[in-house]
Amino acid sequence: MDWEQNLGELESQVTELLAQAVKAEDFLQIKQRFLGKQGEISNLLKGIREIPPELRPVFGQRVNQTKQLLEERIAEAARQAESGRVPGSGETLDLTLPGVWNQPGSIHPIAQVLDEIREILEDLGFQIAEGPEIETDYYNFEALNIPKGHPARDMQDSFYIEDEIVLRTQTSPVQIRVMEKRKPPLRIYAPGRVYRRDMDVSHTPMFHQVEGLWVDRGITFSDLKGVLMLFAEQLFGEGTPVRFRPSFFPFTEPSAEVDIECHMCRGKGCRVCGNSGWLEILGAGMVHPGLFRRVGYDPAEFTGFAFGLGVERIAMLKFGINDIRLFFENDLRFLKQF
């Protein structure tokens, strides 16, 4: 019969269209064309008057069955099409595509290491202090037991602006400036740029130091060891072996160099540590009584310890950087790694 054929044709038409449909709109269109108020099914039903009355119930039943079937098919096909796709767009969702965002900025590795050092020292109760980068000869040398002609001046070839005015070669002058202004007890640290007239594979004419100073009654070398061991462990990881060996700084006595065990070879000796198994990380010592006398502290009453470290060196050890000059070249291939 005609209408039976029509129904069958509708079904196959829908199947064909569904196979091509992608987007949500496609499914909506199909639904409207066949099942909408002016759709094919409705049109078919309008022809009921041409059907002999005795067949009408059968006809009604069949059309409704078909309608139901098509509804289900369209819904099912739409559901299948949606899965794995951005709803409504027909695009396949690819969550591995990069997110839409600006290029990220970066923070200089020296600033990052300085932050880390700062946090450790502030937890240990040290407070920040600052001083000028262009210093007088007095603060940079004289007050630190380095009179004119002292051999320690040879170690730190300095830049001069004019007689008596020098780019600071160390952050130690901040010690003197703070002690002149304040009475003990005090516990300070001073970060900043320092300058030495040196430029080769392992030296840049500018680098960063952090200076620490703790003065009070009863501060001893034992305290120096305890505090700096704690500092080294926090900076390089708990359980890092630390050793103290005698050294010389004009402004401390006794003076010490602090080493940590080489993390590359675990103390066995390798190229990084020059086969010694140890890596030097900071210099320290008990404040020389001459400094106390100079700032008006009584050395018989107060003792203290001071320490200083090079930030570039720490950063090189922590990040495995082998050329100090990279820090000031500011190449994005370098900066973006941090």
Added chain:
Amino acid sequence: MKISLNILRKFLPDLSKSPGEIAEALTMGGLEVEAILPVREHPPGITGVVTAQVTLVEKHPGADRLSVCEVNDGQVIHRVVCGAPNVKAGMKYPFARIGAKLPAGVEIKKAKIRGIESSGMLLSKAELGISDDHSGIMELPDDTKIGIDFNELEKDIDIVLEVNVTPNRSDCLNHIGIARELSVLSGVNFVLPQIIVKEEGQDISESARVDLLAPEACPRYCGRVISGVKIGESPVWLKEDLIRIGQRSINNIVDATNYVLFLLGQPLHAFDLSRIKGREILIRDSRAGEKLVTIDHAERELPPGTLVIADRERPIALAGVMGGAETEVRGETQEVFLESAWFQPLAIRQSSKMMKLSSESSLRFARGVDPEGVALALDYAAMLILQIAGGKLARGKVDSYPGKKPCEKLSLDLSEVRRVLGDPVPIEEAARIFTSLGFQPEPSPDGSRIGVTVPSFRHDLREPVDLIEEIARVSGYGRIQPTWPGLRADRRSLSASEKKGVSLERKVRDLFSSQGFAQIITYSFISSEENQIFSSGPELRIANPLSDQMEIMRGSLLPGLINTVVHNLRRKFNDLRFFELGRTFQRGTGKGAEIQETNRVAGVIARVEPPEGWRGWLAGEFDLYHFKGILENVSSGLNVENLSFREKTSQGFEPGLSGGIVLDSQFEVGRFGRIAESVRKKYEILPVVFAFELDLDTLLSRGIRPKKFAAFPRHPGVEWDIAFFVNDSVPYDEIRNVILQSDSNLIKDSRLIDLYRGKEQLAAGKKSMAFRIYYLSPDHTLTDEEVRTVHRQVAENLRQKFSAMIRE
């Protein structure tokens, strides 16, 4: 400082520790060993020498001191006459067969010694050129195989330590000093080598006269005369020793003085006595106009007052620094005046600095040598010269010592040791350490103090705390127990502004990096040319810059940023955003003005083209307003209000496309805008560059306001828009202020929502603007009527102030 273990053994004959143990002991005693370098090569020129075993030793029938031995070289048994006291049956030694060649060019031949034929020779280290040890033949380990070519023996001939000597320990810039230290630190016995010199002939006073005219600068002057020397090459052992410690061999006399320098730390100088006019040696200050040709053949003008050695007519050496060419020892020299002196460190430092000349000698004099070791070193050198260059040593020596001083005495309160170190040290322990250091300790009867006499070579020890360091150092820092002091220091903040400065910097850094800026750090010194691009005023010049690219303390952070842009553009990056935090420097104006250091932040953006993203999301134009938006973002993140941007052309920026940043309408805190075309051309930068620079110190002291909460009504407000034409020259800022001030009670805010300049409007010098106005009453919901009244007032004000034409 290179230290040879073979040479050290002259002072430490019992030294049996491994190189590693020696290095560890020195390092932990304050003499850091930076490298252990084995010396493997054999002295050149040895052939025909094999390892051999002595199987029989009998007395020589014709001579008490000689023995006749049977030597097995692995092929045959040789009969050999030997004079060494240490030859024993069963031992193994290096053996030279007939025809063997030794380093000095000696060839071994058959010889009859006191009637007995000797077919070969057992060798000492000296004969092999390994050292100057003549005391006996070289003993080889028991497990040495016999019959092996000596050159193939796999053993270290010597070990050289690279020791880092701190500037206070000039006594350790030589072998005897290191040996003393090693003896103290590891308990090995220390012995002074024997010095025996044979004087003969006439007295020294007959061949030379010394006149010490500068006793202040030269407290001690010693000399000896050796005549009949034969100048030539040094023996192999001496050459080898010098090479191992990093020196060059010149001739036997110069090498001998050099050797003593590195052995005992005393610089010496040998003059050709026949060239000293009048055979008179004067130690005096130079006079105006005097010149000297030094041994490096440079003619040098001597500033008046420089300490020199002179003869009757002219200076012949720059005292303590370098000898003169005319009196230097040369091939035909026969008579030598050997000088050993103690010069004041300051005097030598001065002449070294003034003459821009330094040497191994001046380095040591400048740091201080041992005044009591002067004569000893002289005799040692004389002994060595007689040994290797022959000649006769005149009787007596010059020893002019007007500056002799008693050794310093110090007294240490033992309770101080505990106060500084934290650990108590028993008096016996302190006395033991001081004895080992040669300090001659004298404990007080009550055991509370200990007195010491500081040896003449330890001029670094000046006060009791120095003795505390000696105790800590010798007993080992590792022995001191770590302690953790309680939080005894006070918690008062040292400086609130410094602390705030740090947190401001950190915030600035985070805000810029979150907007895609990479932080950089550049040098604080730049070229004058670059400095003048962005800064004016007097420059702060470095007197001794590394180069003219690094001679001015920067007045602005911008040159460093621009250079970083250039560097990275070359590396094909196309969206560049950088910032730097740091100080700029300025010389204040006026007399005695201080140098000013200002903390600043500066940044740049340079884009080659709209960078591509896979969605094109980065495309689009980027102009001055976008750049300003970034700065506004940062300032609001910093909680800085009242920043305004004014049109102003500042140095290095493009006129009409740059401005100044002003705080509270009065304080200039920065500048921003497009970098001038001329600057871009100079640097060959193609893309447009935007830049800013801000003074953080002023922002910190004046700009940052504490946040205050303002209560807000719970009922809603309403938004009405107003649109109008107005003259193009009227700035947005002023219009917005007029709107806001029309009713400060009900108008909460206003925002520009449209700005349009069509052809028609532009022709008339006009622009079309639309503002959205937020009306809100503090206490009730506004009626339309209330809002309409205020809105009309706004329109009226705009008409009056700016002749605006309101669009309905």
